[in-house]
Amino acid sequence: MNPSSIRRFIFTLITGYLAIFGVQKLPYEFENQWLVLIPVLIVVYIITVWLDGIFFKDSAMEETTTPKAKKAQKQSSNKGFGQ
Numbered sequence: 001m002n003p004s005s006i007r008r009f010i011f012t013l014i015t016g017y018l019a020i021f022g023v024q025k026l027p028y029e030f031e032n033q034w035l036v037l038i039p040v041l042i043v044v045y046i047i048t049v050w051l052d053g054i055f056f057k058d059s060a061m062e063e064t065t066t067p068k069a070k071k072a073q074k075q076s077s078n079k080g081f082g083q
Helices: 003-024 034-055 057-064 067-078
Strands: none
Touching: 003 034, 034 057
């Protein structure tokens, strides 16, 4: 696992826990709490991935871009019709 996956996992774990805690502190009593928790956790995951992309955009781009990938992109851009 790379550091960005670990960071995203911890970030999702913390925000998911806060969401579950928040749902349980609501003054309503649900018949089936999972019908509320599942959509809340899906939204939390989506927001977590979005915020991770905003806050850590530069570090994620540096990790995924390697010298080999840059060289391959450079070579592929030179090829085209008639060359």
